[in-house]
Amino acid sequence: MRTWIFWLVAAAVVAGIFGLTRFVTNDYFFFAAYVVLQYVVMATAWNILGGYTGYVNFGTAGFYALGAYSSVVLHKLFEPPMVVLILAGGLVSGAVGLGTGYLTLRLKGVFFAIATLALAIVLETLVTNWDYVGGSRGVYIIRPAAAPFFQGGYIQYLFLVMLILAGMAVCVARSIEHSKLGYGLATIRDDELAAETSGVPTLKLKLIATVLSGALMGMAGAPLPYYITYLDPSSAFNLALAVNSIAMPLVGGTVNWIGPVLGAVFLATVQQLATVTISSALNLLFVGVILVGFVVIAPNGIIGWFGRGKRRRQG
Amino acid sequence: MGVTLDLFLNAVTAGLLLGGFYAAVSVGVAISFGMLDIANLAHPAFIILGAFVAYILNDRFGLDPILAGILALPAFYLLGTVIYRVYYYSFERRGEEALRGLAFFFGILFITEVALILVFGVDYRFVTAGYIGPSLHFGDVDLPMRMVVPFAVSLTMVGALQLFLSRSFIGRAILAVSQDSLALKLMAINPTRIKSIAFALSISTAALAGSCLIIIQPIEPSIGREYIGRVFAICVMGGMGSFPGMVTAAMLLGVIESLTATFYGPSWSPAVAFGFLLLTLAFRPAGIMGR
Numbered sequence: 085m086r087t088w089i090f091w092l093v094a095a096a097v098v099a100g101i102f103g104l105t106r107f108v109t110n111d112y113f114f115f116a117a118y119v120v121l122q123y124v125v126m127a128t129a130w131n132i133l134g135g136y137t138g139y140v141n142f143g144t145a146g147f148y149a150l151g152a153y154s155s156v157v158l159h160k161l162f163e164p165p166m167v168v169l170i171l172a173g174g175l176v177s178g179a180v181g182l183g184t185g186y187l188t189l190r191l192k193g194v195f196f197a198i199a200t201l202a203l204a205i206v207l208e209t210l211v212t213n214w215d216y217v218g219g220s221r222g223v224y225i226i227r228p229a230a231a232p233f234f235q236g237g238y239i240q241y242l243f244l245v246m247l248i249l250a251g252m253a254v255c256v257a258r259s260i261e262h263s264k265l266g267y268g269l270a271t272i273r274d275d276e277l278a279a280e281t282s283g284v285p286t287l288k289l290k291l292i293a294t295v296l297s298g299a300l301m302g303m304a305g306a307p308l309p310y311y312i313t314y315l316d317p318s319s320a321f322n323l324a325l326a327v328n329s330i331a332m333p334l335v336g337g338t339v340n341w342i343g344p345v346l347g348a349v350f351l352a353t354v355q356q357l358a359t360v361t362i363s364s365a366l367n368l369l370f371v372g373v374i375l376v377g378f379v380v381i382a383p384n385g386i387i388g389w390f391g392r393g394k395r396r397r398q399g
Numbered sequence: 400m401g402v403t404l405d406l407f408l409n410a411v412t413a414g415l416l417l418g419g420f421y422a423a424v425s426v427g428v429a430i431s432f433g434m435l436d437i438a439n440l441a442h443p444a445f446i447i448l449g450a451f452v453a454y455i456l457n458d459r460f461g462l463d464p465i466l467a468g469i470l471a472l473p474a475f476y477l478l479g480t481v482i483y484r485v486y487y488y489s490f491e492r493r494g495e496e497a498l499r500g501l502a503f504f505f506g507i508l509f510i511t512e513v514a515l516i517l518v519f520g521v522d523y524r525f526v527t528a529g530y531i532g533p534s535l536h537f538g539d540v541d542l543p544m545r546m547v548v549p550f551a552v553s554l555t556m557v558g559a560l561q562l563f564l565s566r567s568f569i570g571r572a573i574l575a576v577s578q579d580s581l582a583l584k585l586m587a588i589n590p591t592r593i594k595s596i597a598f599a600l601s602i603s604t605a606a607l608a609g610s611c612l613i614i615i616q617p618i619e620p621s622i623g624r625e626y627i628g629r630v631f632a633i634c635v636m637g638g639m640g641s642f643p644g645m646v647t648a649a650m651l652l653g654v655i656e657s658l659t660a661t662f663y664g665p666s667w668s669p670a671v672a673f674g675f676l677l678l679t680l681a682f683r684p685a686g687i688m689g690r
Binding site: 142372 | 438440485489493497498499501502503505506507509510513514516517621624625627628631632635664666667669670672673674676677680681684
């Protein structure tokens, strides 16, 4: 399928899903669906670097929280429209991705992984110590009274925003897969040394992937303050989010865009149901066990079961 | 806050003591990551597990926390063997340790933490022992015993491991496997068996490091995450597998963190380790004492 046709199909699917939800009257549905869609964005973003390039980002919660807190800052300054918040979140997270990547991506992948893990902890330290955004006490955000161009509750508007973001993230991932960039990233994943010697500009491609992936995570975090209306460091630097956005692509399959979407929809829906029916701590344990179980037993994820998505070479 | 000499001296001393303890926390990772090339992200979680074992033995039976740590060594050794088995068969043998191996340890870290939260809750736990509380005094400098004991235990442990690695047959085999495992195979020694022993040793250090941790400060399950940045920063800065380098790096980080905590406030100290890690990775990836 040509890339532009894919974008059209994705737009149609987004419009279709939105059309169907017009018949839903229960607001809780939108709260839950927002979370699921947010995970689609996070998992897809993680997979651009993790799945396509083979570099593990453990600091997903850090990038996400950067988006959320840049929204808080902008909201306190002049309450810009949602688009500006999302773009700003993407910009900030992308820039931090660029910086971290520039310092650590020249080394073995494991150093990048450790640096991102530490990055999330340090960002949390910085935010906890920064009184302007509420520090450790957290900050209350008052939503605009009504959503722009939109009839219905504000949560439905947020749902639409996240739906469009998810559609965009998937399209970006799909476009990368079938582009020069995507093939370059695949060579890095399969054999970085060989790629480097054949003239693939590995550092540049890795940096592009890191920036794109980080920016998408920041964009996913940007609407968060309006979603929960009270933001504190422990909800922005959410441990469950960090684990989920890594577990989802690995459970779904990392070779193409379908894997993260499958993994996100599967794990997030199960968790939404489990949080309501069982308990939230037990449900986190469950995600951890599924993650370890999948990487040990089913390395190709769910799409591996259907014979698709086999790696061309072990990476 | 004014910078006075005795405040400065006290901060440096506290930093050196803290650094000694950091050596105990990092020695396991120096073995697993530095020598065996296994990025065991879950090591801090095992340290917290060790601290909780010390807590239970101290709380129920009144055992000394250090003694509890020593008693827990065999159990942690066994745990290490089991984890290495799974790691070897699932990742190392298939050559997939990069992406999935990391995710595996991340998952273990997470499971351990959540399981501890489910069992113990998020309350801070502490141990009781005669040496928690009193201090030694040398002029203006205070040496709190709850720092001195972990410092001594830690350096003894690192020293003993260094002796073991340089003098015993198995120890030398571990050093050999970190340099060239094919050559070891040609010498008719099974590198997997040696690596299994080394990895189990690295996990068992977590038992003692954990009992040192709970002597120094009250603990709750999620503080392990603060140590991830620290242990890897120390390990990389120390030149990966080198113990003298690691101890130096640990002391350096301890002193800098302690100075930061004294003059800027303790809530900033997690950021110090990360700054250190980034600077090391960017400018001196071979470590301060690296080859």
